[in-house]
Amino acid sequence: MIKIYGMPTCxxxxxxxxxxxxDKRFKVIDIGENVRYMSAFMHLRDKSAAFDHSKEIGDIGIPAFVLEDGTVTLKPEDVGLKEYDPNVGGPACSLDGKGC
Incomplete structure (x- = not known):
């Protein structure tokens, strides 16, 4: 099962x-729903190089995908999904408040 860390407001x-x-192949985890989910996400974000670019540019790094083998990716296409187009739906979420 592929875990997807995110928030419905993103x-x-x-x-x-x-x-x-x-789709039973995916489990969506709302990191804002419970502090333990946020904690698990922050631990993942602190330890995985997949978030390095997100941290550099002030993004949160969601949605984040954790594959069954533990691989972490921030690219929906890596798990067979379509990428969101910010030109159609608006900016991404960022920690600096410039998005969302």
Whole structure:
């Protein structure tokens, strides 16, 4: 099962969530729902090089995908999903407040 860390208020995450609804290959984890989910995400973000670029540019790094083998990616296409187009739906979420 592929874990997807995100939040429903993030347009990228909402776009991914719509694509995986009802698909048992994916488990969506809302990091804002419970502090333990946020903690698990922050631990993942602190330890995985997949987040390096996101940290550099002030992005949160969601949605984040954790494959069954533990590989972490921030690219929806790596798990067979479509990428959100910010030119159509608006900016991404960032920690500096410039998005969302």
């Amino acid at each position: 347009p990228y995450c909402a776009y991914v969530d719509e694509q995986v609804k009802g």
